[in-house]
Amino acid sequence: QKEVEQNSGPLSVPEGAIASLNCTYSDRGSQSFFWYRQYSGKSPELIMSIYSNGDKEDGRFTAQLNKASQYVSLLIRDSQPSDSATYLCAARNSGGSNYKLTFGKGTLLTVNP
């Protein structure tokens, strides 16, 4: 059973702070990882993808991947109230040809003004 684990939160940070979201995965063969943001009642939107060990930065977002530890994280700098949402971590399954994603249950982030 391929699993992706996330702390469900809620994670509460003040405006302007750094929010740190963490994720672990069980499928050691997974090579691609994704962070999605989902506002209440809406569908997920892709924030970042990461495939190589290390950091990947895009604006206020930094994704970090450590394949040896099977760990993925997302840092949000200068958090804004508009960042308040549920953040979903996903890993693309190894094996097979359909490239299914396994999602974590999501971490609810609240950024307080």
Next chain:
Amino acid sequence: GAVVSQHPSWVICKSGTSVKIECRSLDFQATTMFWYRQFPKQSLMLMATSNEGSKATYEQGVEKDKFLINHASLTLSTLTVTSAHPEDSSFYICSARDVKGVGYGYTFGSGTRLTVV
């Protein structure tokens, strides 16, 4: 960027009737589409994977005769919930894989909120 159009965005139907949800990739060819269901405060649950021109692959526990999936072209996939019951009320979301997109991205449709009364 890649866009997936899903409609209807919401639908209310009577118990026992069928509902069709459409998902279109607007600016790319989606060889693979995924259908998810999401209950309140829960994560996405993959229901099935469909490849253009072939039968869908259903996840364990998902009734293929109840949730009919058709992926007749590279830009259109449909999910039909047959003989819907109140327990089928949920948020249904499609996702398409753009094999030519940056990072082989997965783009989600806007979702369909189904309420069965």
